[in-house]
Amino acid sequence: MRIGVTPGKYAQQIHDALTQRIGMQAEFIAPEVDAHKYDLVLAVDDEDAPPGAKTRRYVTHHKAKTSSWDVVAARHLLVDAEKRGAENPVAVPLPIAAATPIRPAQTGLALVENKQTQEFSKILNAAGHQVLDINDPEVGIVVDLSATTSRIEPLRQAMSEEKVVIAMRANPAATDTIHDKSDGRLISSYNELKEVVEELVSNDFERQRLGFEARKAIANTNWARVVRGLLLDGRSGMPVLEHLSQLAAQKRWKERLGHAHPWKSAQYVDDRYLELGNQRIDISQISQLRKLSIAIAPGRRDPYSPNS
Template sequence: MRIGVALGRYATQITSALSQRIGIDAETVSPEVDAQEYDFFIAVDDEPVPHGKEVRRYITDRRVQATQWTVVATRCLLTAAVERGNQTPTSVPLPVDSPKMLQPPPSGVALLGGRDQTPLRDTFDSAGIEMLEIDDPRVGIVVDPSVAESRLEPLRKAMSQEKVIVAMSSNMTAADTIRNNSNGYLVSQLLQLRPAIDELMTNDNERHRLGFEARKSVAAANWQRVIRALLLDGRTGSPYLEEFSPRSARKRWKERLGHAHRWENARYSNNQLALPDEHVDLSRLGQLRKMNIERTLSSGDL
């Protein structure tokens, strides 16, 4: 199988992940190459690819204009993927590099959003909280005041550097990545940003704990998982989830009997599964299994 990878910011990582798979020949391609030489193309967001062959895209931003939303980088994009025509989208977290940290996160504060957050920046400045640039080595706390949604990559990149994120709980991107008081802070009102920042600036242990957990939570993502999702073929429908009820339990029992279908009319009592002329002793089963069988067969006949 020959796969073309669109030139872009993650082309090297994607090509490297593909090259580790048996039977796949992957290389980066420009939009001008002959599409017929490839089985399909992989791209991130709106990266251009040659026309004439299937394109599978890894989507990291809601503003992407392309129609092929094959795999998304956060669960809050799943609905948008369905709206674009993918009825069974897959969500795989965006991998980011996790640099080696030589010291715990410092107490400096940065604000995501740059110039768009000038009023909020002025508010913090007037309160005596200096707002630094996010790449400043003195930064260990990052404030994301976006109410609805924000860009995923800067958020995860900051977490990979053990910077503690303080974000709004209504921010779908942040809420999908951050667990409040576990690997960051989520607040419900803008007025709560200031107390959260004060706590992190003054409490070194809390800042170090959250920074460590933030880095650990994003380190699990890798490009092999992304590639695996992009290579899936023939996925149709959604998993069928049975309810835990006697009716569904009896249905599963019937489906699993197989060659032992004659036991489908058996009765269970006193640790015995019995037919008129035959029985099976279940007395040696564990208590949990006995309880499950009794609950499943409580109505007598299967």
């Protein structure tokens, strides 16, 4: 199979992952080339792709203008992918290659650039916390105060460097990436920021534990998985083994949520809800495969228990 890879930020990683697969001939391909001789062209975000061959794209952020959202870098982007007409979008987390060696998370603080940066820099400085440049080697805590969707890459880059990321629960890019108190921190309001920062600065063990877990979480994906997603065109059907492997599904459920995540103890109710205490999430509208995957992971509530 002959595959063209458009030039761009992640072209080398995609090319290298393709060459590791049997029967794949991967080549970098310029936008002005006639691509008829290629079976497939792979591109990232809005990179220009040559005409003449089918193009599949890996979309890494919510502002991509392309209409081809075939594989996305986080689950919250699946909704946008479907709105743009993608029939079988796949989510594969964005791989980040961390520099080595890595120091345990330091006490330095940096803010991801956005509209609130200057305002909160002043607030944190007034509280005695110096805000450093995000690339300063003394930075071990990175704060993203976006109340709406932000880019995934800065969050994952910081986590790959064993830094603790603090972000807003209202930011779907953050909630897709961070498990609160497991590999980072999520806050519900700006008022919580100073308290969480002070806790992390003063507690070396907790800061370094979260940084270590953050790096481990980012290391769980790679470009081979991205390429596999890009090559899965028109996937249909349901893997039979997924029905049978309940123990494996439960293990994945707990690992993905993190040991401190409250929803790891949720229960599946009435063949449509995830329930935790008085909270309910309706999963009846998601795809059949995803619904089944979620349904078999947590335990089902005992219909004969007094709490039913």
